[in-house]
Amino acid sequence: MYVIYINDRPLALRELSSPGLYGDTAPDTHLVARYTGKKKSLLNYVDTLEKASQKVTSIELLTDDVEALWADFQSHYRWIEAAGGVVTNTENGKQLFIFRRGSWDLPKGKLDDGEDRPTAALREVEEETGLAELVLGEPLPVTYHTYRGKKNRILKPTYWYRMTTTQQQLVPETEEDILRAEWRHVDEVLRSGDPLYENLRFLLNQYVARS
Known part of the structure; x- marks a missing residue:
C-alpha cells in the first residue's frame, strides 16, 4: 500500500486483498473506490483532497495491481x-x-x-x-x-x-x-x-x- 498526503489528507493506493488504511474504524468521511484504470480519473480524487472537502477527508483506491496504479499516479507529478x-x-x-x-x-x-x-x-x-x-x-x-x-x-x-x-x-x-x-x-x-x-x-x- 502507498499512502500519499495531499493537503495533509491521505490518499491510499492498495490491492484488494490487503488491509485497509483504517481497518474497521474508517470515518464517515472516508471514500473507498475501485480504480478504473483511467489515469485522468486520479486527478478527480486529488482535486477532492486539494479542495479540503468536508465530506471527503481521506480516500482509498483499490486495484488488483497496486504497482501499476502507483505508476499511473506518479505520471501526473514531477x-x-x-x-x-x-x-x-x-x-x-x-x-x-x-x-x-x-x-x-x-x-x-x-x-x-x-x-x-x-x-x-x-x-x-x-x-x-x-x-x-x-x-x-x-x-x-x-x-x-x-x-x-x-x-x-x-x-x-x-x-x-x-x-x-x-x-x-x-x-x-x-x-x-x-x-x-x-x-x-x-x-x-x-x-x-x-x-x-x-x-x-x-x-x-x-x-x-x-x-
Whole structure:
C-alpha cells in the first residue's frame, strides 16, 4: 500500500486483498473506490483532497495491481526526493523535533545533485539543528506528500532514517524558518494535540510500533 498526503489528507493506493488504511474504524468521511484504470480519473480524487472537502477527508483506491496504479499516479507529478532523520538522544532517550511554519516537524530537506539519501539525511539534520555527531541507523518507512509548483504538480518522497547522538545542544536554523528545536518523546508529541503534519503522524505511529 502507498499512502500519499495531499493537503495533509491521505490518499491510499492498495490491492484488494490487503488491509485497509483504517481497518474497521474508517470515518464517515472516508471514500473507498475501485480504480478504473483511467489515469485522468486520479486527478478527480486529488482535486477532492486539494479542495479540503468536508465530506471527503481521506480516500482509498483499490486495484488488483497496486504497482501499476502507483505508476499511473506518479505520471501526473514531477518527482523530487528528500531525506531526513528521527534522531534519538542516547543521554535522555528523547527524539528531536523542530517547530516551523506553525507546526512541529522533523529535520529534512531535498537531495543535492549527485547526493545519496543517507548523506542527504545526515546533512539536513546537521544544517537544521546543529547536530554534527550523528550515528546513522536503519531506514524508516518512506512518506509521500504533494504540492503545487509553479508549472507542475510535485510528488515528494521523503526517505527517513533512525539516527542517534549524544549531543544535547540544538541550534535551530532560523534561515529555514525553524523557530525552535527541542528534545521530546515521540509518544508525548503524538498525545499532545500540538500541530503536527499528518504524514509525520503516520510515520511516527509506525516508528513507535517498530520500537
